[in-house]
Amino acid sequence: MTKERPRILLYILRRDVRLSDNPIFHSVSQQINQRRTSTSPQTTNARQRDDSPISDSSSTAFTHLLPVYVFPANQIEVSGFVSSPDQSPYPQARSQIAGVWRTGPHRLKFIAEGVWDLKNKLEGLQCGSGLEIRAGSIEDVVKDILEWYSISSGGNGRKTDIAGVWMTDDEGCEEKADEKAVKKLAKQHGADFKLWNDEKYYIDDRDQPFKHVSDLPNIYTSYRKSLEPLRDQPRKILPTPTKLLPLPHDIPPPKSPFQIPSTLLGLKKALMFPLDKDPTFTLSVPPKWPTDVGTSHPFEGGETSAQDRVSHLISRGAMSTYKATRNGMLGLDYSTKLSAFLAQGHLTARQIHWAMMDFEEGKGVGGGVEGYGKGENPGTAAVRFELLWRDYMRLCMGKFGWKMFAQYGIQDEMSASTKDKGHQTTLPKKKWRSIDKSSGTGDDPKKTLETFTRWRSGRTGVGLIDASNRELFLTGFTSNRARQNVASFLTSHLDIDWRIGAEWYEFMLTDYDVASNWGNWMYVAGVGNDPRQGRTFNPVKQAFDYDPHGEYIKAWVPELRGLKLTRNVGSGREEFDKQRLMGLYQAWRLSDWDKNNLGIKDVEWVEKPLIHIQFSIGRGKPSDNNNNNNRPTNQGRGRGRGGGGGGRGGGKPREFRRPDNNEKSMHSDGPTIVSSERAYT
Numbered sequence: 001m002t003k004e005r006p007r008i009l010l011y012i013l014r015r016d017v018r019l020s021d022n023p024i025f026h027s028v029s030q031q032i033n034q035r036r037t038s039t040s041p042q043t044t045n046a047r048q049r050d051d052s053p054i055s056d057s058s059s060t061a062f063t064h065l066l067p068v069y070v071f072p073a074n075q076i077e078v079s080g081f082v083s084s085p086d087q088s089p090y091p092q093a094r095s096q097i098a099g100v101w102r103t104g105p106h107r108l109k110f111i112a113e114g115v116w117d118l119k120n121k122l123e124g125l126q127c128g129s130g131l132e133i134r135a136g137s138i139e140d141v142v143k144d145i146l147e148w149y150s151i152s153s154g155g156n157g158r159k160t161d162i163a164g165v166w167m168t169d170d171e172g173c174e175e176k177a178d179e180k181a182v183k184k185l186a187k188q189h190g191a192d193f194k195l196w197n198d199e200k201y202y203i204d205d206r207d208q209p210f211k212h213v214s215d216l217p218n219i220y221t222s223y224r225k226s227l228e229p230l231r232d233q234p235r236k237i238l239p240t241p242t243k244l245l246p247l248p249h250d251i252p253p254p255k256s257p258f259q260i261p262s263t264l265l266g267l268k269k270a271l272m273f274p275l276d277k278d279p280t281f282t283l284s285v286p287p288k289w290p291t292d293v294g295t296s297h298p299f300e301g302g303e304t305s306a307q308d309r310v311s312h313l314i315s316r317g318a319m320s321t322y323k324a325t326r327n328g329m330l331g332l333d334y335s336t337k338l339s340a341f342l343a344q345g346h347l348t349a350r351q352i353h354w355a356m357m358d359f360e361e362g363k364g365v366g367g368g369v370e371g372y373g374k375g376e377n378p379g380t381a382a383v384r385f386e387l388l389w390r391d392y393m394r395l396c397m398g399k400f401g402w403k404m405f406a407q408y409g410i411q412d413e414m415s416a417s418t419k420d421k422g423h424q425t426t427l428p429k430k431k432w433r434s435i436d437k438s439s440g441t442g443d444d445p446k447k448t449l450e451t452f453t454r455w456r457s458g459r460t461g462v463g464l465i466d467a468s469n470r471e472l473f474l475t476g477f478t479s480n481r482a483r484q485n486v487a488s489f490l491t492s493h494l495d496i497d498w499r500i501g502a503e504w505y506e507f508m509l510t511d512y513d514v515a516s517n518w519g520n521w522m523y524v525a526g527v528g529n530d531p532r533q534g535r536t537f538n539p540v541k542q543a544f545d546y547d548p549h550g551e552y553i554k555a556w557v558p559e560l561r562g563l564k565l566t567r568n569v570g571s572g573r574e575e576f577d578k579q580r581l582m583g584l585y586q587a588w589r590l591s592d593w594d595k596n597n598l599g600i601k602d603v604e605w606v607e608k609p610l611i612h613i614q615f616s617i618g619r620g621k622p623s624d625n626n627n628n629n630n631r632p633t634n635q636g637r638g639r640g641r642g643g644g645g646g647g648r649g650g651g652k653p654r655e656f657r658r659p660d661n662n663e664k665s666m667h668s669d670g671p672t673i674v675s676s677e678r679a680y681t
C-alpha cells in the first residue's frame, strides 16, 4: 500500500509570533476541522470569527506544518550562533550612519522569550507541532530548507516536498525584500507562495477607507475622522487553534556554521554574546543603574505575558484611567506598555480592543473597577486612539517606503498637501549636523559625534533629556512624553541628523517597530506627518509640566537626588521652590554651594551643558502643590503630538515653539520661555 506523500507547509515567522488571532495558524487548524468537519464543528465565542475570508482551499492538501522563526542576520547580530564568531558569513548587523548594533540587549531578550513562549505553546498542543529556530538571512534559511527537502528523500526513502511557503506581510523595505526573495525561491521549487495579511493592526486592511495606500491622507486627523467611531471598526479575533498539523518527520538541521541552542538560556546567551564584548557600547561613561529605581518595563516577551498584561491593565482599572495618566514617566501602569508585544506580534491591537470591549460591556475581568459595564470611557477611547496612530504609521510606511528613512523624509509631500490649508509654513530644508560628513563650513563631524555621545549617555546637562536617555540605555524603555522631548532636543536644539537618533532608538528600544520609530522621529524632526512642521519642545518647560516634583529626573540622574526642592513657608509647611526646580532641570543653574554639596562641581555635563536653555517663570502658579505621587499634576495641558483622546493635532500647540533666540519674555499663566541660547561645546 502506498502511503500519502507528505506535503509540507513551511511557515516563516517574523513579527507574528503568537498562536492566538494568527491568520496562518488559524487557517491550518481550520483545514483540520474541515476534514473532521461534520462530526465536531469548532466552538467559538461571540468575540471570535470562525470564518477566514483569506483561507486557502488548496491548502487542505498539506500534511505537515513546519513553522520556522528566523533571527534575521541583517537586523540581529547572529555571530553568537557560530562556534567561532568570525566564521559568520554575514556582515555585522550594524546601523548605516551611527554604526551601532541594530538590535540591542533589551529587545534581544524580549524576542527570545517570545519565540520560546510560542515554541512551548505549539509543543503543548500535543499534536506533534513545534517551532524550529534558525539564524541567518531569511532568504538563505528558506533556500536551505527548500533545497534540503528537494534533494533529500527525507531519510526514509519517501520523497518529501515543501508544497507551500506562507508568511505574513510586513511594511518595512527590508521585510518587503525578504518577501520578494522568498516568493521567488518558492516559485523555483514549485511551492505555492502565499503572503497573508498579518491582521495584527486595529483596522483590518480590508476595511481601510481607501482602495490604495497611496490615497492615505498625509495628516493623521483626516485618516482618523474617516474611521470614527473607532470602537465600531475592528474585526473579531480569530479563534486560538487547539490542534495543528504535525511537524514533518524529518527536518533539516540549521545550516553550517550555525547552531541553535536547545534552551531559552542558551538562546539568550548566543544572542548576547557579540554584544557582551562591549557592554558600554563605546560609551566612555555609560549610565549606571541607580539604587532604588526599577524599570518601567519589566515584562517578559511572549504571548502569555502579553495576555497577562492586558488582563492586568483592565482588572486594575489602568485602561480606564489611561487618558489621565498617559503622560506619566515613572512606574508600571501610567501607560499600557503594550508596544513591545504589538511590535513582535505577540499581541494584536484588536485583542486589546475586544478585551476593553468586554470590560465596557461588563464581561470578564474588571468587575468592581469603575466604568465596568458602562460603555466606552475616556481611557479606553484614548487607548483606541493611540492604537490607530500605530496603524497610521505603518500605513505611512506602506505609502512612503524608503522616504521614511531619508534625511528630508516626506517634507516635500507635506508642504504640497498642506499648502492651502493655512497651518503650514513651508520651511527651508534644514542643514543637519552629521557624524560622518560635514554639512559645510564650521561644521565638524568629530564634534557632532562627541555631542551625540553625550546625548546618548545622558550627559547633556538637561535633566529631562538625561533622565530619559539613561533610562532607555538601562531598561530599553522610556515614555512617549520623554521620547518626544529627547528626539526634539537632538534634532532641534542640537541640529543633529534625526536618522542618527532613530538608529540609536532602533538599537535600544525593546518596543522598536520600524514604522512607529522612523515615523515618529521623522514627525518630531519636522520632516514627517506633522502639519505644523518646525515645532520644538522646550525640555525645561516640559519638565516643569510633566515632572513638577522632579521625581523622574532624580530617579535616573541620582547625582541630583540630594537637591532639596522645597522650602519652608511657615507653620511647618513645605512648598516646591521653583528656582531650585530650575536647578534640577538644568544643573548649571545651581549655585556653587549646591554643586559642591552634591559633589558635582566641575563635572562636565553640569558646568558645560550642551545647551543653555533660558527659562523664566511667569506670574501664574505652576503646579507646585505637595501632591507627592508620581503623576504629573497638570496632565492634559498643552498637548501636541503626544496628546491622547482627540487632543492631538487640534487646538493651540502650547508646548511647542519655534527656536528663536530673540524671543521676548511673555508673561502668561504659566512658565514662559525667555530665550534659548546655544552653547555647543
Ligand SMILES: Cc1cc2nc3c(=O)[nH]c(=O)nc-3n(C[C@H](O)[C@H](O)[C@H](O)COP(=O)(O)OP(=O)(O)OC[C@H]3O[C@@H](n4cnc5c(N)ncnc54)[C@H](O)[C@@H]3O)c2cc1C
Binding pocket: 326, 335, 336, 337, 338, 339, 340, 342, 343, 383, 386, 387, 388, 389, 390, 391, 393, 478, 479, 480, 481, 483, 484, 487, 505, 509, 511, 512, 513, 514, 516, 517, 518, 520, 521, 524
Ligand atoms: C521618537 C519616538 C520614537 C518612537 N519609537 C517607537 C517604536 O519604535 N515603537 C513603538 O511602538 N512606538 C514608538 N513610539 C511611539 C510611542 O512613544 C510608544 O508607542 C509608546 O511610548 C509605547 O508605550 P505604551 O505601550 O505604554 O504606549 P501607550 O501610551 O499605552 O499607547 C498604547 C499603544 O498605542 C500605540 N502608540 C502610542 N503612541 C504612539 C505613537 N506616537 N506612534 C505609534 N504608535 C503609538 C503603541 O502601540 C502603544 O503600545 C515612538 C515615539 C517617539 C516620539
